[in-house]
Amino acid sequence: MLRYAVRRIAGLIPTLLVIITASFFIVRLAPGGPFDQEQTLSREVRANLDRAYGLDQPMVVQYGRYLRALAHGDFGPSFKQRDFSVTELIAQGLPVSGALGLTAIVLALTLGIALGVAAAVWRQTSVDVGITSFVVLGIALPGFVVGPLLALIFGVYLQWLPVAGWEGGAPRYFVLPALTLALPVIAYVTRLTRSSLLDVFRANFIRTARARGVGGWRILWGHALRPALLPVVSYIGPATAFVVTGSLVVETVFGLPGTGRYLVQGAINRDYTLVMGMVIVYGTLVLLLNLIADLMYGWLDPRVRYE
């Protein structure tokens, strides 16, 4: 198990290197530089700017410098927000995005599993039909539709919650973004839980338990739920990737000062270092969480053996 974990972590390094190298060279080989829009720059100023950001060096030297700085946790200066380094911007935004993403995941797992169990236990009743239609809608509706609609209903018409903003993380400002982010994941977890629980209910060991006279709820809690949750656990990895991309939209819709919004702003302003930094941070995050989900899977399912 430990050896497997170490090997998997070591396997992340080449993947990360590919991500870093690819994003670095795509950005550098593209037509146009970061200062092209400021047309009034004289040639001398332009040369000074290039030198200040190290852009006058050969590509390989720039790449080496970038890697060395990265190893020290330095993503370089932001090209567009002059007084900030990318590291500072990420450090500012990460608590907001982290809190939002974590809330969404927790919400999705608890609600999704609960709804999935309910749909499986009362299958082919109106409860099941209701939950299943919610699932279809939840999966089909993208966050950039759900977010504005929720804001319109609860913010503009009912006026229960603020339409947008952050205000230092007051809970009122947190509800709609977290819900928007969690909704598709809730739907997906519900669907997974429902179908795998139905499968488990059909298994022989459940029939045996029933024959021994074990009651319905004890079968659910004592026997069926744990094996039924395995697909949900392996979905945690993709779910975090989904939440990470979803946060780009949610932070834009609700005006939250998180890293997702920085990434979008950076992409619109062509702030190359910022975009690269964000992509590397998010890529690492997604890879790590996938790994954790895989390890958890083995811990939950005694049949999985790591060689």
Add this chain to the structure above:
Amino acid sequence: MDGSIHACGMNERAAQPIAMSDFRRSGSLWSAAAARIRRNRVAMIAGCVTGLIAVLAVLGPLVSPYAYDTLDWQHLAVGPFGSGSHWLGTDRLGRDLFVRTLNGIRISLVISLVSTAISLAIGVTWGAVAGYVGGRTDELMMRFVDVLYSLPYLFIVIILTTVFERGSLPVLFCAIGAVGWLTTARIVRGQTLALSRREFVEAARATGLSTPAILLRHIIPNLIGPIIVYATLTIPQMILFESFLSFLGLGVQEPLASLGSLINDGAQEMQSAPWMLLVPAGFLVVLLLCFNLMGDALSDALDPRER
């Protein structure tokens, strides 16, 4: 490859290889599938609605007296049915919302179709070559796919749209198409592996046919079934990608509009002109729902083992 890392999460149903030989061998399986779809009333309705929307999107702007960028200063931000001439109202510049939405649907559909085609072309070639050639080439090629798979697609698209000219449709096609081919490559590789051991391929090899000729004449024609199924599931994803990018301001640029950018405009104005949000959001939701229902029906019809 140790551990499965799926980045996007929403398409693992599609990733299951469909036993090709099951439904290409005889025409009757195809017609049975067609009959099964015809009996599926939900799928038929979804198909009709999609067709209707597509026809409207193509013909509507031709018939309407307004173009997508015609400004009507007499009717600024009028609600639906508020004035006789604009059925679904206008935006704050007096542009007809119905025409803009239909035009947006057309752009979204074109982008999704072209990028689906691009992603299929890359994916089929990549998967067929990897699966047929095998050995070290196969390992290297699929390792590359795994690395890309472990990143959320959108970050790659965001890097590409940051770097290249924003809003130009060819860049969008390529950026979206270039990241959508991974699942196709995996499916096709699996099918090719199975096919390349079949007698007719061996016979072709024995007659001295070159590898490209075998791929083109024997392997790829036999892959058309699963490719079609996967394509119907890819199109809505591509629509979603495109709308997502346009919503964030990284896709189609003014004065052109796609569903995503219209929803973004609507979200800005939703306090005073909620129809600007509701009209494009409604069309997008209906379109996505229909495509998902059709895709589900198609894969059910072609794979009778499910249910």
